[in-house]
Amino acid sequence: MEPVSTYPALFDSHCHLNFPVFDQDREQVLASAAASGVTAICIPATKFSEWPSLITESAKLAKERPLNLVIALGLHPWFLSEHTHDHLIALDQLLQQQPPSVVAIGETGLDFFDRTISAQQKTIQIELFTGHVELACRHQLPLIIHSRKSHDDVLKVLRTFKPERGGIIHAFSGSEQQAQQYLNLGFKLGFGGGITYPRATKTRHLAAIMPMDSIVLETDAPDMPLNGFQGERNKPGRVKLVAECLAELRGESLMEVAESTSQNCRELFRL
Numbered sequence: 001m002e003p004v005s006t007y008p009a010l011f012d013s014h015c016h017l018n019f020p021v022f023d024q025d026r027e028q029v030l031a032s033a034a035a036s037g038v039t040a041i042c043i044p045a046t047k048f049s050e051w052p053s054l055i056t057e058s059a060k061l062a063k064e065r066p067l068n069l070v071i072a073l074g075l076h077p078w079f080l081s082e083h084t085h086d087h088l089i090a091l092d093q094l095l096q097q098q099p100p101s102v103v104a105i106g107e108t109g110l111d112f113f114d115r116t117i118s119a120q121q122k123t124i125q126i127e128l129f130t131g132h133v134e135l136a137c138r139h140q141l142p143l144i145i146h147s148r149k150s151h152d153d154v155l156k157v158l159r160t161f162k163p164e165r166g167g168i169i170h171a172f173s174g175s176e177q178q179a180q181q182y183l184n185l186g187f188k189l190g191f192g193g194g195i196t197y198p199r200a201t202k203t204r205h206l207a208a209i210m211p212m213d214s215i216v217l218e219t220d221a222p223d224m225p226l227n228g229f230q231g232e233r234n235k236p237g238r239v240k241l242v243a244e245c246l247a248e249l250r251g252e253s254l255m256e257v258a259e260s261t262s263q264n265c266r267e268l269f270r271l
Contacts, residue, residue, distance in 0.1 A: 008258030009039040011265040012239040014218035036237040040068040044107040046076035048087040072104035077111040088131040103269035106144025108132035113148045136163045143167030192218040193226040208249040212260045
């Protein structure tokens, strides 16, 4: 068996390790990830109720495992009914305290995938997302952005505020033109299990041609299973398989892909 020390150092830029589905074996999942070469994980929150425990538990787990666990705080558009404007005020106050494990704002963004979404719901999503972007500018933090059927609207907000620290467009699957617009605004593109599916030709093509300094790896565990693992809980250790796929698509070595994408994360999060 190849020694762990020779494995590439991988950074999973998007993993919901705090979700209840990991409650029974979280430490084992982390140990397995470390054995696969994962040295750092960013855990983005999805709603206000997650923030206190995420700050506490990430610090605790980081002490127990040889992994650098960092977090992002935000309000995911999927849980719109649970969010209020007061939560943005609370986020502002929390960020003023500068918790050491908080390296970004997110997961935030827009999701217009559901065609039955009302105009009012769209407006609320945009207002909340705009609030996150304003906080990113105020606190000089990068953003972790969820965008589904909404890239033009996301780009419109970003162009208005031009957050200096940029961020990550999570699970990017837009067009090449949209990708370039994000890059021009200082953002990086997150690629995960989606690129392991042969039918995802557009996304695989973009992963192959985008500049290496614009790409980060992610799993979105426990969601977004990789090809061959459909129906299974995703795990952060599988970011190595994403890296292997990206290396094959680009004609580069696994070590090159791992080193570049991990360095991109470290620079973005100022680690």
